[in-house]
Amino acid sequence: MYIYSWIFVEFPGVVHVVQSRQGKLHTTRSWDFLGLDYYRQTEILTNSKLGSDVIIGVVDSGIWPESKSFNDDGYGPIPLRWKGTCEHGDEFNASHCNRKIIGARWYANGLTEEDTKGDYLSPRDVNGHGTHTASTAAGSLVQNVSFGGLGIGAARGGAPRARLAIYKVLWGEKTLTSSATVLAAVDDAIHDGVDVLSLSLGFDFFDFSIGYLHAVAKGITVVFAGGNDGPRPQSITNVAPWVITVAASTIDRSFPATITLGNNRSLVGQPQIGSLRLGNEFRGLYTDPDSPSCALGTLNATMVKGKVVLCFMGNNPSPDLQFQRAVLSVQRAGGFGLIFSQYTTNSRIPCGNISCILVDYEVGIKILYYIGTTSSPIVKISAATTVVGATVVSPRPDIAAPGVNILAAWKSFYDFASGTSMATPHIAGIVALIKASHPTWSPSAIKSAIVTTASVTDEYGLPITAEGAPRKLADPFDYGGGHVNPNKALDPGLVYDIDAADYFKFHCYTGFIGGTPTIEICDSKQGSLLDLNLPSISIPNLRTTAVVWRTVNNIGEADATYKAIIEPPPGVKMEVEPQVIIFNSTVTKHSFKVTFSTYLRVQGDYTFGSLTWVDGKHSVRIPIAVRTTIQESYADISL
Numbered sequence: 001m002y003i004y005s006w007i008f009v010e011f012p013g014v015v016h017v018v019q020s021r022q023g024k025l026h027t028t029r030s031w032d033f034l035g036l037d038y039y040r041q042t043e044i045l046t047n048s049k050l051g052s053d054v055i056i057g058v059v060d061s062g063i064w065p066e067s068k069s070f071n072d073d074g075y076g077p078i079p080l081r082w083k084g085t086c087e088h089g090d091e092f093n094a095s096h097c098n099r100k101i102i103g104a105r106w107y108a109n110g111l112t113e114e115d116t117k118g119d120y121l122s123p124r125d126v127n128g129h130g131t132h133t134a135s136t137a138a139g140s141l142v143q144n145v146s147f148g149g150l151g152i153g154a155a156r157g158g159a160p161r162a163r164l165a166i167y168k169v170l171w172g173e174k175t176l177t178s179s180a181t182v183l184a185a186v187d188d189a190i191h192d193g194v195d196v197l198s199l200s201l202g203f204d205f206f207d208f209s210i211g212y213l214h215a216v217a218k219g220i221t222v223v224f225a226g227g228n229d230g231p232r233p234q235s236i237t238n239v240a241p242w243v244i245t246v247a248a249s250t251i252d253r254s255f256p257a258t259i260t261l262g263n264n265r266s267l268v269g270q271p272q273i274g275s276l277r278l279g280n281e282f283r284g285l286y287t288d289p290d291s292p293s294c295a296l297g298t299l300n301a302t303m304v305k306g307k308v309v310l311c312f313m314g315n316n317p318s319p320d321l322q323f324q325r326a327v328l329s330v331q332r333a334g335g336f337g338l339i340f341s342q343y344t345t346n347s348r349i350p351c352g353n354i355s356c357i358l359v360d361y362e363v364g365i366k367i368l369y370y371i372g373t374t375s376s377p378i379v380k381i382s383a384a385t386t387v388v389g390a391t392v393v394s395p396r397p398d399i400a401a402p403g404v405n406i407l408a409a410w411k412s413f414y415d416f417a418s419g420t421s422m423a424t425p426h427i428a429g430i431v432a433l434i435k436a437s438h439p440t441w442s443p444s445a446i447k448s449a450i451v452t453t454a455s456v457t458d459e460y461g462l463p464i465t466a467e468g469a470p471r472k473l474a475d476p477f478d479y480g481g482g483h484v485n486p487n488k489a490l491d492p493g494l495v496y497d498i499d500a501a502d503y504f505k506f507h508c509y510t511g512f513i514g515g516t517p518t519i520e521i522c523d524s525k526q527g528s529l530l531d532l533n534l535p536s537i538s539i540p541n542l543r544t545t546a547v548v549w550r551t552v553n554n555i556g557e558a559d560a561t562y563k564a565i566i567e568p569p570p571g572v573k574m575e576v577e578p579q580v581i582i583f584n585s586t587v588t589k590h591s592f593k594v595t596f597s598t599y600l601r602v603q604g605d606y607t608f609g610s611l612t613w614v615d616g617k618h619s620v621r622i623p624i625a626v627r628t629t630i631q632e633s634y635a636d637i638s639l
């Protein structure tokens with residue numbers, strides 16, 4: 001029943017070694033940063049016994065079992081409910097599984113010899129990515145780890161005693177896979193008995209997200225990377241509401257540059273190494289509509305000479321390579337500079353004798369839009385110290401976790417890697433800890449706990465700036481609920497729970513599956529999509545008034561009184577009814593109504609607010625995003 005169509009996955013595991021710079025968080029420390037100090041353990045680590053006996057399924061490029069991170073010293077027997085297996089193959093047999101790596105499978109059906117060249121036909125990880133994510137989620141404690149002396153410290157996973165089940169689906173250097181392969185692995189993982197699934201991979205389309213719903217319906221929490229996609233406005237993949245979608249955050253500071261367009265609009269980008277000739281003066285701006293990625297040999301020197309050229313990353317699985325090609329292309333055509341629009345990465349690539357600046361995909365779209373409005377577009381690039389230009393994409397990730405320069409196991413060594421790939425196993429590890437402490441919580445309750453307790457300010461109480469190379473003030477489209485706070489997630493007070501049946505309703509309602517939704521899973525009483533009980537509210541088209549319902553369950557002390565604190569999105573009136581909800585031993589659940597009405601008379605961008613229920617002990621916050629629309633036909637950024 002599977003159709004194997006091998007495609008390039010947008011695989012965000014760009015690996016690079018970074019220079020040690022002051023102020024950078026090396027992620028032997030990322031767990032300390034999150035408040036999970038191994039040596040001064042808080043409740044979440046002690047309650048969960050470091051996640052012991054929770055099984056995390058890692059669907060990735062396999063495993064390097066010899067890494068010290070998978071040492072099983074002191075582990076108890078494998079949980080009896082485990083039904084998985086340790087498959088053998090090239091340089092991998094049952095002796096490579098242990099009480100830490102309790103299962104390992106590989107999926108190479110439909111691959112050609114060319115696809116798997118240089119890879120092991122077995123669960124063994126030639127790429128290193130899978131080893132990195134697995135050790136980030138659940139690596140055992142390893143002392144004195146560093147990469148060439150950088151980031152020295154003890155390495156460990158978020159749930160250092162959790163068990164690992166490995167599903168190898170990414171092959172070769174190109175990390176090829178297909179949605180069918182991933183789904184086959186997920187099916188096996190459900191059957192094998194995993195508790196949490198961590199997938200640091202992303203597809204460019206949604207047509208298979210129903211497969212993950214089956215996992216969630218079985219009580220498995222699915223944590224997915226908010227992929228790093230190519231040129232289209234909706235650059236977050238894996239947005240099915242039943243999975244937890246993770247954004248990569250960073251505390252690494254960068255030095256943004258301001259891009260000023262001829263219409264005086266300012267945007268932010270990240271200048272690249274060697275780009276010192278920024279100029280601070282207006283220059284011609286050009287993009288080739290026939291070759292947006294500026295492929296080699298396509299640019300017309302007459303048009304490009306002395307100008308700044310806007311190029312888009314495209315769907316190339318190797319963004320760095322495509323960037324280098326764009327640089328060459330612009331250089332050869334005699335361009336002055338390059339604005340390269342791409343997904344979030346922290347790549348630092350030299351760019352020859354031209355000036356290069358990396359921008360978020362949405363920023364690129366705004367520049368493109370500007371080019372379309374004038375016959376002689378111009379641009380000025382200048383160094384900036386302030387961060388400007390909030391932009392949005394929709395849909396959004398649910399949560400952010402450290403994802404930049406994460407030091408973890410890489411084959412038998414330790415290395416840095418960046419991207420949502422690395423943030424995802426952080427959340428998977430935290431989910432494992434929560435699950436070990438609260439085995440009965442549903443995947444949606446766990447997701448709610450993580451989202452509603454997240455922090456929207458950084459460790460200094462300042463607003464979070466957006467992740468990745470181009471800086472901007474972050475908004476919920478960047479970080480979802482905020483930055484994960486595992487200790488608080490253990491005791492959220494209230495949860496926005498969702499029955500798996502409601503997800504199926506949503507699935508049917510939206511026709512997520514691509515073709516016609518299957519009739520049996522549809523509910524005749526389909527509700528409004530807005531009313532799916534998510535720990536967030538997003539209204540993409542507010543014309544006049546919208547009413548949204550939510551329900552919260554009290555999982556804290558039985559007697560509790562919560563009061564609503566609202567922070568309406570600018571330009572929007574927001575009312576909550578009732579404003580106070582009282583729980584006791586018989587009343588454990590309350591529904592409430594949120595009414596939005598817009599003051600804005602113009603077509604707006606998204607604006608953001610929040611709704612927080614507080615009882616003096618807990619603060620249960622959900623993010624709110626509202627976009628006012630007057631006319632469907634005009635939109636500022638949606639294309």
Ligand SMILES: *[C@@H]1O[C@H](CO)[C@@H](O)[C@H](O)[C@H]1NC(C)=O
Nearest residue numbers: 088090091092093094095096
């Ligand atoms: C499994 O692999 C190990 C290490 O490569 C080797 O020593 C051992 O003999 C193998 N066992 C079997 C049953 O092939």
Ligand SMILES: *[C@@H]1O[C@H](CO)[C@@H](O)[C@H](O)[C@H]1NC(C)=O
Nearest residue numbers: 143144145146148149152153
């Ligand atoms: C840590 O590793 C370094 C470099 O390998 C070594 O010189 C040092 O003695 C080690 N320290 C400990 C405490 O093991």
Ligand SMILES: *[C@@H]1O[C@H](CO)[C@@H](O)[C@H](O)[C@H]1NC(C)=O
Nearest residue numbers: 260261262263264265266374
């Ligand atoms: C941009 O700002 C400059 C300086 O404030 C002003 O002189 C110019 O007219 C503005 N251009 C546009 C298109 O608004």
Ligand SMILES: *[C@@H]1O[C@H](CO)[C@@H](O)[C@H](O)[C@H]1NC(C)=O
Nearest residue numbers: 297298299300301302303304
């Ligand atoms: C390059 O652009 C110029 C100016 O628009 C045009 O005259 C010329 O034909 C173009 N060259 C090619 C090879 O398309």
Ligand SMILES: *[C@@H]1O[C@H](CO)[C@@H](O)[C@H](O)[C@H]1NC(C)=O
Nearest residue numbers: 331332334335336352353354
């Ligand atoms: C940059 O280098 C390329 C090729 O090496 C050359 O053709 C081009 O003229 C140079 N551009 C500048 C601005 O120096």
Ligand SMILES: *[C@@H]1O[C@H](CO)[C@@H](O)[C@H](O)[C@H]1NC(C)=O
Nearest residue numbers: 559582583584585586587588
């Ligand atoms: C809980 O509150 C409800 C509604 O106020 C009330 O009817 C009920 O008697 C209360 N139950 C207890 C055990 O206090």
